[in-house]
Amino acid sequence: MEFRMQAGVGARAAATGLLLALAAAPAVAEDGAAPPVAVAARLADDGAAAKLSFDLSGPVEASAHAMTDPDRIVVDLAEVNFQLDPAVGRPTPGRGDAIVKAFRFGLFGPGKSRVVVDLARPACVERVETTPIAKGSPAARLVIALERCEPAAFAAAARASAAPAPAAETSETATIGPASGPPVIVLDPGHGGVDGGAYGAGGAVEEKTIVYDFALELARRLEAMKRFKVVLTRHGDEFVSLEDRVRIAREANASLLISLHADTLGGSGAEVSGATVYTCSERASDAEAARIAERENGADKAAGVEPKAQAPGVADILFDLERRETRAYAHIFSRGLVDEWRGAARLNRNPERSAGFVVLKAPDFPSVLVELGYLSNGEDVSALTSAEWRGKTAAAMAAAIDRFFAPTRGEAQKAAAAGDAPAPVDAAARADPAAPANPLAAGAPAR
Numbered sequence: 001m002e003f004r005m006q007a008g009v010g011a012r013a014a015a016t017g018l019l020l021a022l023a024a025a026p027a028v029a030e031d032g033a034a035p036p037v038a039v040a041a042r043l044a045d046d047g048a049a050a051k052l053s054f055d056l057s058g059p060v061e062a063s064a065h066a067m068t069d070p071d072r073i074v075v076d077l078a079e080v081n082f083q084l085d086p087a088v089g090r091p092t093p094g095r096g097d098a099i100v101k102a103f104r105f106g107l108f109g110p111g112k113s114r115v116v117v118d119l120a121r122p123a124c125v126e127r128v129e130t131t132p133i134a135k136g137s138p139a140a141r142l143v144i145a146l147e148r149c150e151p152a153a154f155a156a157a158a159r160a161s162a163a164p165a166p167a168a169e170t171s172e173t174a175t176i177g178p179a180s181g182p183p184v185i186v187l188d189p190g191h192g193g194v195d196g197g198a199y200g201a202g203g204a205v206e207e208k209t210i211v212y213d214f215a216l217e218l219a220r221r222l223e224a225m226k227r228f229k230v231v232l233t234r235h236g237d238e239f240v241s242l243e244d245r246v247r248i249a250r251e252a253n254a255s256l257l258i259s260l261h262a263d264t265l266g267g268s269g270a271e272v273s274g275a276t277v278y279t280c281s282e283r284a285s286d287a288e289a290a291r292i293a294e295r296e297n298g299a300d301k302a303a304g305v306e307p308k309a310q311a312p313g314v315a316d317i318l319f320d321l322e323r324r325e326t327r328a329y330a331h332i333f334s335r336g337l338v339d340e341w342r343g344a345a346r347l348n349r350n351p352e353r354s355a356g357f358v359v360l361k362a363p364d365f366p367s368v369l370v371e372l373g374y375l376s377n378g379e380d381v382s383a384l385t386s387a388e389w390r391g392k393t394a395a396a397m398a399a400a401i402d403r404f405f406a407p408t409r410g411e412a413q414k415a416a417a418a419g420d421a422p423a424p425v426d427a428a429a430r431a432d433p434a435a436p437a438n439p440l441a442a443g444a445p446a447r
């Protein structure tokens, strides 16, 4: 079976038209500042071999390596401006024995782009090269050629290309502690760059764009209140690993982290809609929460990044002690946010849930993850892409943040401690069904 798909300008262009399109794309500047533009992508896959090619306005350095779990081929490139419909690489049902399941492309880091090819069956890299498309033109074609290979050969290739983990960076030296000055609100728009996140049924709407637009709107409103310092974990369409998102928040001395996402449901889930606020827990509150956490925790893998193995030890025990209190605060914020949101926009029928989200695991400040809505639901897509909805919901979230940090809260807690009112922190801690029974929680010896 021969499978082909085409996209971008090249899809409708004859060879001459393609060269015209490439000529019209911004040329590489003399100082080399403008990256080559990709205007077309093609995949030919007959089950024995697959060839993925990109037509570029200029040549680009490329190298490929294999990764397992799930099986992928990751191609690292100098920066490329992909002017392609991201839908071109998405899975197409009924492709029989094809090698390639799907592919993604986009910015990976400053000056770096990446193509990630998800494999339906083991395949090894036969060659990766850029060759000129025509004499006398800088236009070049990047070809990623794959061949079916034995699972053992693929596993060996993946082992061979597994680079030693880079030396630990600054996470241990981050200064953690009570901030003097205004509360630091860290907004974490999910996904970005090569990892587009979820996408709508039509393919045009991408999670990474929706959540970034929302984060900018919320940041604008918070800054206008002049009570908070606002930090974003990404700026524009860039890839940031889950671990780096937490590190950025810790280094910013976060008082609160809000991770922003938008989910999708396949099959019969099209009528599921509305926003959901997630807090971190060891065990998921329900099957849906577990599914969401698994999907969101897979963001690094989608971008071809291997999550670092976590070494258990004393740090984890301290982690748990501190985390109980932060979780209680996260619950308080979650409750307040749901209350504010209810007056502004649609909530999921079960709007407060919990699961083991990697991005929520910082022990030293409360974190929540908000799924703004479902890209599989038509009404949610209309809402999520409208400036009116964004304005209303960002205002509601800003109000919830303002209420959470209102000076009166400290007074209420003092009063509660004196027996005048139920203590909100304790109440939330008791209400947390997923809090681990930690034998060290009371009277643990300090070490």
Ligand SMILES: [Zn+2]
Pocket: 190, 191, 197, 198, 207, 260, 261, 262, 296
């Ligand atoms: Zn997401």
